[in-house]
Amino acid sequence: MLICSTASRMAPPKISKDRFDAAIRAMADIGILKETAAPVLNNLLNLFDYNWVHIEADNYLALADAIFCDSDPKEGQKRQANETNLDADQSNKKLKTKKRSQNPTSKMHGNDNREFVEAPPQQGRGTQSARTVNGKKVTRAHLELPSSQLLIKEPHTCPSIAKNTTIVENNSAVLCHGQDLQTFEVPVATTCPQVVAPSTRKDARRTSGAHHDQKHEDVYGAHERNRAVACSNQEIVSSKDSPSNIEVVLSNYGAGKLSFTYNSSLANRSDFHLPDIKLICKKMEARCLRKYKSLEPNFSFKNLIKDTCQCIVESSGPRHEGIIQTVPALDILSKPSVPQILQSNQANSSFMPPNNVMSLGGTSSSCAVAGVSQNSSNMPVVPHQLHIGANRPPHDVNDITKGEERLRIPIINEYGNGILPPPFHYIPHNTTLQEAYVNISLARIGDDNCCSDCFRDCLAQSLPCACAAETGGEFAYTTDGLLKGAFLDSCISMIREPLKHPHFYCKICPNERMKIEVNSDSSNTEMNPGPCKGHLTRKFIKECWRKCGCTRNCGNRVVQRGITRHLQVFLTPEKKGWGLRSTEKLPRGAFVCEYVGEILTNIELYDRTIQKTGKAKHTYPLLLDADWGTEGVLKDEEALCLDATFYGNVARFINHRCFDANIIGIPVEIETPDHHYYHLAFFTTRIIEPFEELTWDYGIDFDDVDHPVKAFKCHCGSEFCRDKTRRSKSRARV
Numbered sequence: 252m253l254i255c256s257t258a259s260r261m262a263p264p265k266i267s268k269d270r271f272d273a274a275i276r277a278m279a280d281i282g283i284l285k286e287t288a289a290p291v292l293n294n295l296l297n298l299f300d301y302n303w304v305h306i307e308a309d310n311y312l313a314l315a316d317a318i319f320c321d322s323d324p325k326e327g328q329k330r331q332a333n334e335t336n337l338d339a340d341q342s343n344k345k346l347k348t349k350k351r352s353q354n355p356t357s358k359m360h361g362n363d364n365r366e367f368v369e370a371p372p373q374q375g376r377g378t379q380s381a382r383t384v385n386g387k388k389v390t391r392a393h394l395e396l397p398s399s400q401l402l403i404k405e406p407h408t409c410p411s412i413a414k415n416t417t418i419v420e421n422n423s424a425v426l427c428h429g430q431d432l433q434t435f436e437v438p439v440a441t442t443c444p445q446v447v448a449p450s451t452r453k454d455a456r457r458t459s460g461a462h463h464d465q466k467h468e469d470v471y472g473a474h475e476r477n478r479a480v481a482c483s484n485q486e487i488v489s490s491k492d493s494p495s496n497i498e499v500v501l502s503n504y505g506a507g508k509l510s511f512t513y514n515s516s517l518a519n520r521s522d523f524h525l526p527d528i529k530l531i532c533k534k535m536e537a538r539c540l541r542k543y544k545s546l547e548p549n550f551s552f553k554n555l556i557k558d559t560c561q562c563i564v565e566s567s568g569p570r571h572e573g574i575i576q577t578v579p580a581l582d583i584l585s586k587p588s589v590p591q592i593l594q595s596n597q598a599n600s601s602f603m604p605p606n607n608v609m610s611l612g613g614t615s616s617s618c619a620v621a622g623v624s625q626n627s628s629n630m631p632v633v634p635h636q637l638h639i640g641a642n643r644p645p646h647d648v649n650d651i652t653k654g655e656e657r658l659r660i661p662i663i664n665e666y667g668n669g670i671l672p673p674p675f676h677y678i679p680h681n682t683t684l685q686e687a688y689v690n691i692s693l694a695r696i697g698d699d700n701c702c703s704d705c706f707r708d709c710l711a712q713s714l715p716c717a718c719a720a721e722t723g724g725e726f727a728y729t730t731d732g733l734l735k736g737a738f739l740d741s742c743i744s745m746i747r748e749p750l751k752h753p754h755f756y757c758k759i760c761p762n763e764r765m766k767i768e769v770n771s772d773s774s775n776t777e778m779n780p781g782p783c784k785g786h787l788t789r790k791f792i793k794e795c796w797r798k799c800g801c802t803r804n805c806g807n808r809v810v811q812r813g814i815t816r817h818l819q820v821f822l823t824p825e826k827k828g829w830g831l832r833s834t835e836k837l838p839r840g841a842f843v844c845e846y847v848g849e850i851l852t853n854i855e856l857y858d859r860t861i862q863k864t865g866k867a868k869h870t871y872p873l874l875l876d877a878d879w880g881t882e883g884v885l886k887d888e889e890a891l892c893l894d895a896t897f898y899g900n901v902a903r904f905i906n907h908r909c910f911d912a913n914i915i916g917i918p919v920e921i922e923t924p925d926h927h928y929y930h931l932a933f934f935t936t937r938i939i940e941p942f943e944e945l946t947w948d949y950g951i952d953f954d955d956v957d958h959p960v961k962a963f964k965c966h967c968g969s970e971f972c973r974d975k976t977r978r979s980k981s982r983a984r985v
């Protein structure tokens with residue numbers, strides 16, 4: 252999948268005195284004199300080949316902009332303009348307000364006027380440099396009006412360098428690398444619909460000589476058929492330049508175009524279809540509103556392009572796993588600010604170290620070629636950095652925590668191949684990202700949520716304090732700092748025999764809301780969230796905290812004291828990548844570590860999953876869903892989860908084991924009495940021998956095909972493995 256951009260132009264219509272007068276009147280309405288407006292209007296008409304569409308759009312915004320830019324060659328002149336006419340911003344605001352009140356839905360398109368109206372000053376607006384366009388001398392202010400957001404680049408088809416289709420970007424433009432590329436072009440604003448019925452695609456392929464023409468005829472036919480519906484609020488400005496061009500203006504200022512190029516090997520698949528623009532737009536609108544809030548001054552069209560491309564990939568039929576990747580240009584692999592998207596069967600995010608030679612899931616056979624490494628299952632692992640702007644620190648093999656924990660946790664690779672885990676930021680405590688609402692406030696902790704009268708160690712008191720109320724009036728811990736047997740047993744039973752334990756059902760389940768987001772490319776635009784599948788009513792441990800009267804060494808403070816066992820991150824011999832183990836024998840009920848990561852909302856998680864893997868569906872962040880049902884409909888910012896992909900602790904290395912895992916995650920309330928946010932702490936379910944791998948049951952339903960995150964192929968080795976595909980394979984081999 253590829254996007255390029257280039258300039259497009261349109262045929263000049265006739266001059267209209269009425270239209271000229273109307274434009275002058277519109278300027279007069281906002282205090283601009285006819286003498287000022289008329290010459291600029293003439294210039295603009297020249298520039299746009301008398302195409303009024305650009306000038307009249309958005310209540311003559313282009314004209315007003317041009318007038319202000321024109322009168323803004325120097326600061327002095329700007330001041331003068333401000334004094335004599337109206338303040339440019341004021342006038343623009345006036346125009347914008349007027350426009351929006353006329354068309355309240357105008358914000359729905361990511362490329363609407365807001366994109367350039369509110370572009371940040373670094374766009375260079377107002378700087379006056381003369382250029383020649385079509386033999387006409389125009390100022391930079393003019394040139395910037397319609398297309399200031401994009402660097403223009405001629406579309407091109409790159410020679411075949413890789414089997415996989417790739418989106419490659421550099422800082423200035425979106426470039427392409429691919430194989431046997433078919434190109435369709437749309438104007439700057441955003442994507443263009445090209446719907447090709449499978450039958451017509453086949454026809455197009457039948458005669459190779461007629462391939463090109465027939466293909467474009469198909470595309471055109473489909474496009475023509477669909478455009479009235481699909482682009483009802485957009486304008487198709489040109490489809491005549493070349494048989495491969497289809498141009499749909501989603502903003503009336505479109506004066507460049509994007510090229511969508513897809514790999515014909517995809518197109519030849521019977522299950523591939525180019526998605527309908529209506530669906531793409533719908534997805535983009537929702538995404539822009541949610542992600543960019545549409546109004547943000549730093550709205551980035553480049554990101555919009557990237558997202559648009561992603562939407563097309565996602566909407567182009569059943570998942571083309573292992574085929575579509577979005578990666579940065581190889582020459583900028585080491586730059587931290589370019590996100591890449593990987594889709595492969597490799598479950599783990601792999602990051603390239605500075606020397607670009609690292610792979611994950613590795614065995615000694617792992618290798619790296621031209622920045623694309625190969626893992627043991629021979630899937631390409633494109634090193635990718637997912638968190639825009641995050642620098643990726645190298646590891647200290649002697650202590651992956653870099654001193655953040657009380658004990659050092661080394662990285663052990665017994666295969667001598669020099670492979671290290673993917674870099675990430677080690678954090679010992681959860682951290683919020685952006686939207687997640689976590690209200691940590693002493694004021695919210697009432698008397699019944701703390702034991703302010705206690706002294707020193709609550710466990711040493713003759714009677715349990717208020718903090719034991721959560722666990723039925725008994726502390727969850729023994730004086731040895733282990734979980735009490737009965738409490739642990741009931742937690743284990745919940746995980747292993749969930750049907751025997753009570754569940755609650757959300758009125759509107761955040762998981763189901765997220766599925767709607769994921770499936771929003773479906774033709775059903777009025778989808779309602781499905782019924783909640785139910786959540787286990789979990790048992791919570793409640794630890795004493797700062798408002799309590801006890802000391803930091805109180806026996807009811809275990810998780811908050813952090814890791815106390817000697818652990819190692821090690822490369823597993825199975826196809827599970829890295830794992831975690833303890834070098835000491837652990838008793839039953841021992842605290843191992845907490846699952847630490849970024850606190851995200853469900854929606855942020857969805858966005859992130861899409862951004863980083865394009866439905867690669869291989870990440871398993873942790874849902875904090877233990878209390879989703881108790882307070883009516885949960886707001887988006889209250890449906891939380893933890894993602895340890897970029898920021899996390901050693902728990903991110905704990906692998907899954909179906910059913911009989913040797914550690915278990917238990918919710919722990921520490922600083923927040925409500926349970927939207929809580930900690931998830933791992934305790935041993937049995938005695939664990941030194942160097943035994945620590946595993947927990949992620950609770951994956953390997954049969955849930957609609958889950959937004961696709962399950963990996965399980966190599967847990969348990970006789971109770973729930974991954975039927977693997978079980979049946981191993982049975983078949985026997």
Ligand SMILES: C[S@@+](CC[C@H](N)C(=O)[O-])C[C@H]1O[C@@H](n2cnc3c(N)ncnc32)[C@H](O)[C@@H]1O
Pocket residue numbers: 597598599612826827828829830869870871902903904905906907908963964965966967968
């Ligand atoms: C939380 S990470 C665990 C650490 C991971 N092994 C690593 O190298 O970073 C979860 C990922 O590990 C892999 N994994 C965990 N348990 C697995 C299992 N039983 N079988 C296969 N892969 C597993 C999957 O790729 C999964 O997405």
